[in-house]
Each structure stands twice: as C-alpha cells, then as structure tokens.
Amino acid sequence: PLEQTILRSYKKGANIRWWLRRDDCPEPMRQFKVFFDKAFSRELPMDDLRQRVGEVAHILHDGAHYSRSTTHLGNSLISYYPSQSARAPVAGSIQKITVNESSAWLTVKRHAPLLPDAYDPFVRYPSFPARVYSSKMLDREDHIPITSVVSHVARYNFSEERAVILTLSR
Numbered sequence: 320p321l322e323q324t325i326l327r328s329y330k331k332g333a334n335i336r337w338w339l340r341r342d343d344c345p346e347p348m349r350q351f352k353v354f355f356d357k358a359f360s361r362e363l364p365m366d367d368l369r370q371r372v373g374e375v376a377h378i379l380h381d382g383a384h385y386s387r388s389t390t391h392l393g394n395s396l397i398s399y400y401p402s403q404s405a406r407a408p409v410a411g412s413i414q415k416i417t418v419n420e421s422s423a424w425l426t427v428k429r430h431a432p433l434l435p436d437a438y439d440p441f442v443r444y445p446s447f448p449a450r451v452y453s454s455k456m457l458d459r460e461d462h463i464p465i466t467s468v469v470s471h472v473a474r475y476n477f478s479e480e481r482a483v484i485l486t487l488s489r
Contacts, residue, residue, distance in 0.1 A: 375416050378423055380465050385425070388412045398469040398486050399427060401461045408469045410452060410484045414460060423465040430484065431455045437481070448486035454479065 338344060339351075377386040377394065386394035395413040415426035431453035433439055439451040454476045470488040477483060 372419055373417065375418050378416050378418065378465070380423065380468070383468075383471065385413060385416065385465070385468070387414055387416055388428075393473075394471070396472045396474055397425075397427065398472050398484075398488075399425075399461075399463055400467045400469070401427075401429065401463065410450075410472050410474075411461065412456065425463050425465055425468070427461045427463060428456045429459065429461060430482070431457050433481070441483075448488065450484055452482050452484050454482040 339348060376390040377384060379385075384394050385397065388395040392412070396410070397413060398408045398410055400408050409429055411427040411429040413425050414428050417424045417426070433451050433453055437451070441447060441449045441451060470486055473485045473487055475483045475485075
C-alpha cells in the first residue's frame with residue numbers, strides 16, 4: 320500500500336514531465352510548463368535571475384532559500400560578515416534583497432549585542448553554536464553581498480530583552 324502509493328505518484332509525475340517535453344504538447348500545457356519548472360526546479364537559472372533585476376522577495380543561493388523578513392521571518396534570519404575586515408560573523412535579519420545582472424545584495428538589520436554586564440550561559444560551551452543577544456535590532460543597516468552570508472540562524476526570544484541565537488550551519 321505505501322509503496323504502491325509512492326510508485327503511483329512517481330509514475331504520474333514522470334508522465335507529466337514526459338508529456339510536457341513532447342513536441343506535440345498543446346500550447347496551454349506549454350504555458351503551464353513555465354510555472355511547473357519554476358515551482359519544481361532546484362536552482363534558479365542565471366537567465367531567470369537576470370530577468371528579475373531589482374528588489375525581490377526571496378532568492379536561492381548555494382541551495383539555501385533567503386527571504387526578506389516581511390516575506391518569511393525564519394528565512395530572513397542569518398549569520399553574516401558585516402564587512403570584509405570583520406573577524407567574526409554577527410546575527411541579523413534580511414530587510415531587502417536586491418538583484419542585478421551578476422550578483423545579489425542584502426540589506427540586513429543587525430541584532431543588538433548583549434549588554435556587557437549581562438550573563439550569556441553559552442559562552443562556557445565554545446563548541447555549541449548558540450549565543451545570547453539582545454532581542455532588539457540596531458537601527459543601522461548593513462549592505463552586504465549574498466556571499467557574506469555564513470548560514471541561517473534560529474532565534475528564540477526568551478524575554479523582552481534577550482534572545483538565544485543558534486547558528487544552523489550545514
């Protein structure tokens with residue numbers, strides 16, 4: 320039963336792909352293929368990226384989906400290097416994604432650091448990739464290339480003033 324269901328679904332998907340690749344595929348089906356390819360392709364082709372010059376809501380880079388915070392908060396939370404000279408990554412939330420012909424740039428609002436006298440219980444565990452930050456964001460925004468992103472992060476606000484940020488590196 321479960322194996323039959325999986326096999327049937329795979330067969331139906333293969334038949335749809337076969338039909339869409341045929342020369343005699345009807346025009347309405349060909350138009351559907353554009354949406355089918357966008358929905359189920361793994362990578363966004365560079366030609367398609369060039370057509371999307373300007374601000375976009377989300378982008379796929381190195382197999383990871385990034386979104387602006389107004390589109391999907393979870394996919395906007397990242398660890399990144401704010402400049403080329405930065406020695407350590409910081410946590411932030413993507414506010415805007417801008418694409419041009421050859422690259423993508425992110426506008427990121429940085430998490431405010433924890434106050435110097437505040438206790439961070441995770442400092443004792445250098446191998447565990449979690450740190451306590453302020454739950455507030457800085458007003459300043461960083462403009463970085465998408466290649467400066469280290470990974471996604473998870474955020475848990477455990478009080479009005481503190482949040483745990485966990486790096487979700489692959």
